[in-house]
Amino acid sequence: MDHKLHKRMTRGKMRPEARLDLHGMTLAAAQPELAGFILSCHANGLRLVLVITGKGRGDHGPLPTRPGALRHQVPYWLHQMPLAKVVQQVTPAHYRHGGEGAYYVYLRR
Numbered sequence: 001m002d003h004k005l006h007k008r009m010t011r012g013k014m015r016p017e018a019r020l021d022l023h024g025m026t027l028a029a030a031q032p033e034l035a036g037f038i039l040s041c042h043a044n045g046l047r048l049v050l051v052i053t054g055k056g057r058g059d060h061g062p063l064p065t066r067p068g069a070l071r072h073q074v075p076y077w078l079h080q081m082p083l084a085k086v087v088q089q090v091t092p093a094h095y096r097h098g099g100e101g102a103y104y105v106y107l108r109r
Helices: 003-010 027-043 069-078
Strands: 018-021 048-052 087-092 102-107
Touching: 003 087, 003 102, 018 027, 027 048, 027 069, 027 102, 069 087, 069 102
Parallel strands: 018 048
Antiparallel strands: 048 102, 087 102
């Protein structure tokens, strides 16, 4: 991805061509949903998609846990096979598209 295009994307100037909202899903349900979405978008020739994970509520129980399991797991899944072949870049979204609770996923041609 060239610098000019990357700058436009991170400033929120580019409009995502498709979006997937994973709010409220478990990790087990979200992974196949994400894989199917990314592969179908690539097959349809889309380049920029938005994956909304949410920021996570956090669990204020007796043991400390990291809030936002999906927010931390989605970039990892996108860099594993078979998605790694079609994903060119993953970047946190601009605040108008979800900020810390969403990712821009730029797909290869």
